[in-house]
Amino acid sequence: MVIEKSGPLVFLLLSLLLIAIPSTSVRMANAHVGEGGGWLLSSYVSGDLTSLPNPSSAQWKEARMMMLEGVDIQPTSVMTVHNETYIVFLIQRVINNSVDRAGALIAFEGVGVNKSDVVWAWVGGKNVSPREQGVSSDYALTGGELTVVFGRALNSTTSAIALSVGKPYDDFVKITSWSTGVKLDSIDLDSLVHLNFELLPHLNVYPTAPLGYSALLLAVTLGFVWEESRKYR
Amino acid sequence: MDSNILGWMKERLGLGSLLDHLIPGHANSPTYVIGGTVFILGVVQGVTGIIIQQFYHPMPDAGAAYSSVQFIIQNQLWNFVRNLHYWGAQLIIILLLFHMIRVYTSAAYKKPREMLWVSGVLLLILAWLLSFTGSVLKWDQEGVEALSHNLELASFTGPLGFWFSPSFAPDVPILVRLNSAHVTILPVLALLIVGLHVYLIRVQGISTPKIRANVPEQMVPFSTHVRKMVLYGSFALLLTAILSFSIPAPLSSIGNIQIEVSKPDWYLLWVYAIENYFGLQAVPYVMTPALILMLMVPALDRSDETDPRKRKLMVGLLVIAVVLFVGLTIDAALTPPVSHLG
Numbered sequence: 013m014v015i016e017k018s019g020p021l022v023f024l025l026l027s028l029l030l031i032a033i034p035s036t037s038v039r040m041a042n043a044h045v046g047e048g049g050g051w052l053l054s055s056y057v058s059g060d061l062t063s064l065p066n067p068s069s070a071q072w073k074e075a076r077m078m079m080l081e082g083v084d085i086q087p088t089s090v091m092t093v094h095n096e097t098y099i100v101f102l103i104q105r106v107i108n109n110s111v112d113r114a115g116a117l118i119a120f121e122g123v124g125v126n127k128s129d130v131v132w133a134w135v136g137g138k139n140v141s142p143r144e145q146g147v148s149s150d151y152a153l154t155g156g157e158l159t160v161v162f163g164r165a166l167n168s169t170t171s172a173i174a175l176s177v178g179k180p181y182d183d184f185v186k187i188t189s190w191s192t193g194v195k196l197d198s199i200d201l202d203s204l205v206h207l208n209f210e211l212l213p214h215l216n217v218y219p220t221a222p223l224g225y226s227a228l229l230l231a232v233t234l235g236f237v238w239e240e241s242r243k244y245r
Numbered sequence: 246m247d248s249n250i251l252g253w254m255k256e257r258l259g260l261g262s263l264l265d266h267l268i269p270g271h272a273n274s275p276t277y278v279i280g281g282t283v284f285i286l287g288v289v290q291g292v293t294g295i296i297i298q299q300f301y302h303p304m305p306d307a308g309a310a311y312s313s314v315q316f317i318i319q320n321q322l323w324n325f326v327r328n329l330h331y332w333g334a335q336l337i338i339i340l341l342l343f344h345m346i347r348v349y350t351s352a353a354y355k356k357p358r359e360m361l362w363v364s365g366v367l368l369l370i371l372a373w374l375l376s377f378t379g380s381v382l383k384w385d386q387e388g389v390e391a392l393s394h395n396l397e398l399a400s401f402t403g404p405l406g407f408w409f410s411p412s413f414a415p416d417v418p419i420l421v422r423l424n425s426a427h428v429t430i431l432p433v434l435a436l437l438i439v440g441l442h443v444y445l446i447r448v449q450g451i452s453t454p455k456i457r458a459n460v461p462e463q464m465v466p467f468s469t470h471v472r473k474m475v476l477y478g479s480f481a482l483l484l485t486a487i488l489s490f491s492i493p494a495p496l497s498s499i500g501n502i503q504i505e506v507s508k509p510d511w512y513l514l515w516v517y518a519i520e521n522y523f524g525l526q527a528v529p530y531v532m533t534p535a536l537i538l539m540l541m542v543p544a545l546d547r548s549d550e551t552d553p554r555k556r557k558l559m560v561g562l563l564v565i566a567v568v569l570f571v572g573l574t575i576d577a578a579l580t581p582p583v584s585h586l587g
Contacts, residue, residue, distance in 0.1 A: 180503070
């Protein structure tokens with residue numbers, strides 16, 4: 013009898029208890045995809061992309077950031093977006109010296125002549141991309157924080173790199189930066205972390221349909237309660 | 246001529262006792278025909294599913310499964326059939342939820358119809374599982390992520406998750422077994438439970454609110470209810486067809502099992518929100534009590550009262566459950582996708 017009367021409350025409390033137990037020991041899910049996972053993911057962004065060194069522009073809103081180390085072991089963040097025709101990379105780090113001694117590079121593993129790496133590089137304020145045409149780069153220095161961007165058409169006829177959307181590329185990209193005046197030729201590309209890479213397709217990550225289903229469900233619930241109650245008036 | 250054929254069938258198949266038996270007139274109101282509408286849509290799902298299965302290749306290797314879905318999409322007719330199958334599933338899930346909310350608010354789960362409620366909850370779970378396994382089969386990004394979550398969840402449940410363990414059938418890819426679950430195990434279970442559900446409706450009769458119990462109500466033949474089922478089922482099918490023409494069933498790029506970038510379909514977004522807040526391991530701890538609570542509804546509310554105004558606790562629980570479901574769904578829809586897999 014007691015169970016009959018207090019049953020729902022007991023079950024509700026039991027449910028809350030069961031929820032509470034694991035929540036103290038379970039890893040909180042707050043890491044963005046790609047962090048430490050070895051996957052550099054280029055998010056799809058609709059519309060035009062710019063190669064301006066402005067990380068607060070709208071095109072970077074949904075980009076997934078990845079943290080790497082520079083040649084001088086300084087933290088370097090990387091983001092990339094594409095719109096199926098153009099791809100942009102954004103690299104950020106703090107520099108203590110002048111821009112003349114800073115640099116950043118993106119190397120694509122084994123896609124060049126004789127399986128050599130194709131390198132996009134920016135050194136001392138200039139775009140230096142040996143054996144690779146059509147790459148644009150730009151930079152900005154704000155309060156000691158250096159932002160470097162690289163951009164290129166996805167299917168450039170002058171490039172050795174042909175990238176397809178939705179195709180995983182294992183151990184494909186190496187990215188680093190420096191501010192110590194290191195010469196580009198002296199960087200051992202093989203010693204850099206090899207990242208897997210994928211150009212993500214358009215994903216509906218903020219679906220609006222669930223909002224419609226939810227509104228419908230709420231309305232139907234209230235409607236049925238009202239309808240059933242009405243019968244007894 | 247028609248009536249002769251119908252008469253012949255009624256006599257030979259014994260349909261007379263089924264179609265002519267009397268039911269209360271209120272059973273033909275729209276809210277009481279939702280279950281029958283789902284039944285009609287379920288039959289269509291079976292037909293469209295059989296057609297799709299002719300072209301589907303359930304092997305994950307070299308993207309065979311994904312390629313076969315692409316092949317289906319490239320053919321205008323089969324693509325429409327696939328769209329029908331997808332939108333039919335969406336409609337079934339939302340209508341099943343409506344049906345259960347109607348049954349709950351009208352207290353139709355009460356004695357002697359407890360097993361009707363239990364079988365209804367089991368059918369809702371089966372519909373959920375059918376939809377989930379179906380989303381994995383397409384082997385796109387959403388599909389492989391759904392499978393990854395499923396496999397990791399199964400690993401938390403110990404021996405209960407043995408079916409999902411690679412050691413259960415080492416030489417058979419999990420996608421092949423999920424396909425067999427989608428096209429044989431789950432539909433057979435659904436058919437058996439639908440059979441039990443229909444049998445129980447026939448035996449226990451369609452529920453009548455207590456307000457009508459003392460008032461004589463016009464009784465009508467069951468055949469009138471069947472007509473309503475076909476009518477509303479046709480409307481639902483028309484809606485499914487319109488949606489299928491206008492909005493194609495989703496298929497993103499081929500799945501990369503090593504990344505997590507998508508979200509599940511709307512009916513599983515509440516689970517995704519729980520993963521966001523408490524981690525993947527919390528999911529069994531939430532779903533199991535929720536399921537037990539749903540199955541126990543007839544045991545928790547055993548009075549004779551059917552007036553919602555006098556069942557404040559039960560109606561309150563329903564509103565809380567729906568608000569939680571909706572709140573978690575909206576939360577998951579509006580927040581950025583995050584990684585849950587360890």
